[in-house]
Amino acid sequence: MGAWRCWWRAICLCCGLCLGGAVLAQAPLTALARVNPMLSGVTETVSGVRLGVALSQPVPWRVALLADPPRLVLDLQEADWSLVDLARFAAGALVVDARAGVVQPGWSRLVLELGQPLGLRQAGMRTDGQWAQEALITIDLSPVTDAEFAQQVARSEGAVAMSAPWPALPPAPPQPTTPPRDTGRRVVVLDPGHGGIDPGARHENRSEADLMLTLAQELREALLRHGGFDVVLTREDDRFVPLETRLSVANAAGAAVFISLHADAVEDAVTSGATIYTLSADAADTASALLAERHDRDDLLAGVDLSGQGDEVALILMDLARAQTAPRGQRLADSLVSALQDAGIRLHKRPLQRAAFSVLKSPDIPSVLIEAGFLSSRADRANLLNQEWRGVFTQALVTALAGWTVQEDVRTSVGAGPQ
Numbered sequence: 001m002g003a004w005r006c007w008w009r010a011i012c013l014c015c016g017l018c019l020g021g022a023v024l025a026q027a028p029l030t031a032l033a034r035v036n037p038m039l040s041g042v043t044e045t046v047s048g049v050r051l052g053v054a055l056s057q058p059v060p061w062r063v064a065l066l067a068d069p070p071r072l073v074l075d076l077q078e079a080d081w082s083l084v085d086l087a088r089f090a091a092g093a094l095v096v097d098a099r100a101g102v103v104q105p106g107w108s109r110l111v112l113e114l115g116q117p118l119g120l121r122q123a124g125m126r127t128d129g130q131w132a133q134e135a136l137i138t139i140d141l142s143p144v145t146d147a148e149f150a151q152q153v154a155r156s157e158g159a160v161a162m163s164a165p166w167p168a169l170p171p172a173p174p175q176p177t178t179p180p181r182d183t184g185r186r187v188v189v190l191d192p193g194h195g196g197i198d199p200g201a202r203h204e205n206r207s208e209a210d211l212m213l214t215l216a217q218e219l220r221e222a223l224l225r226h227g228g229f230d231v232v233l234t235r236e237d238d239r240f241v242p243l244e245t246r247l248s249v250a251n252a253a254g255a256a257v258f259i260s261l262h263a264d265a266v267e268d269a270v271t272s273g274a275t276i277y278t279l280s281a282d283a284a285d286t287a288s289a290l291l292a293e294r295h296d297r298d299d300l301l302a303g304v305d306l307s308g309q310g311d312e313v314a315l316i317l318m319d320l321a322r323a324q325t326a327p328r329g330q331r332l333a334d335s336l337v338s339a340l341q342d343a344g345i346r347l348h349k350r351p352l353q354r355a356a357f358s359v360l361k362s363p364d365i366p367s368v369l370i371e372a373g374f375l376s377s378r379a380d381r382a383n384l385l386n387q388e389w390r391g392v393f394t395q396a397l398v399t400a401l402a403g404w405t406v407q408e409d410v411r412t413s414v415g416a417g418p419q
Helices: 003-017 146-155 208-226 243-253 281-294 311-342 378-384 387-413
Strands: 041-044 049-055 061-066 071-077 095-104 107-114 118-126 135-143 186-192 229-233 257-264 274-279 347-355 367-374
Touching: 049 071, 061 118, 061 146, 071 135, 118 146, 186 208, 186 243, 208 229, 208 257, 208 387, 229 243, 243 257, 274 311, 311 347, 311 367, 311 387, 367 378, 378 387
Parallel strands: 186 229, 186 257, 257 367, 274 347
Antiparallel strands: 041 049, 049 135, 061 071, 071 107, 095 107, 118 135, 274 367
């Protein structure tokens, strides 16, 4: 871990202690802490907003900031939110929505959707006599620029403040259809975006998570009918799957390609059309460092044992792998755009883009993120809800994948290598 990251986490951990109360040790609890519904909520302050969560006992906790859209995430170990009215956590234009639920056994999550970029000013837990046996977590947020928010999000790929380390990744969701590696068919891993506590974009009674699961299931059927492909989904139902677990599913399945499916919403209703994303070059170094820091060594590169290697060696090997994988992913993105265009699918005015999406960070699996459309666009919503349109869309993706596979095989057979 770099010196700057150690310094940042030390500062953030001190922030979790600075309110004068002791923070619970890392030992897991067996009792469930209750969130006090009368003493918890979001209030506006002179400088922004304050989140307060009153608990029946101290528990390990951590806070993170996420982007697109801007969100604050509070994870609590062994905490029960069932009696809480989440309407108390919406505070006008600064906090526009709140949701809570279980993200993995033993951990619950509160997600605040922010109306604008808000930076973390302080976060801590009080357990002093003033609260008797209760604990109080307070988190202060204040408006920041887009650049400042992006910096905090980048630094908090793990957590910006915490009282306990991130737990080990939960087991990957059961995959009864996961194919063996020696079938001779290409394994395509489809990742329906969001799910469970994280519904993604929403319009009326439809969510991005729901629509993308349907699209992924239909794309799986189209790929299987085509032949030559085995298909694995990162989730088969409406459940929350951590971003890193989605990559673990792809590695375990021996994926030849990873496709994440989304349908975002933006403020203006004019933006529309499909967009294909690949990993931005300036995000690759950061991605490698975070993967090396947080993943099991046998989960970084398929078929390469890094268990006895330090971060420096792991980073070098991941950089070498990504140098071969990135051009293949870009050619896949080009193929997808061409096939969608040929099929008459409406494309975004910039159909090929790059971004630092976490699900694109696998070093050795060509990965793309497809925004099938925008739920904020009436035309795109109508398309996504139309089975006939989805059939044309999925067939175009099958055509692109099949053509890309043949081209990659030809490049390899003539000695062009994977570049």
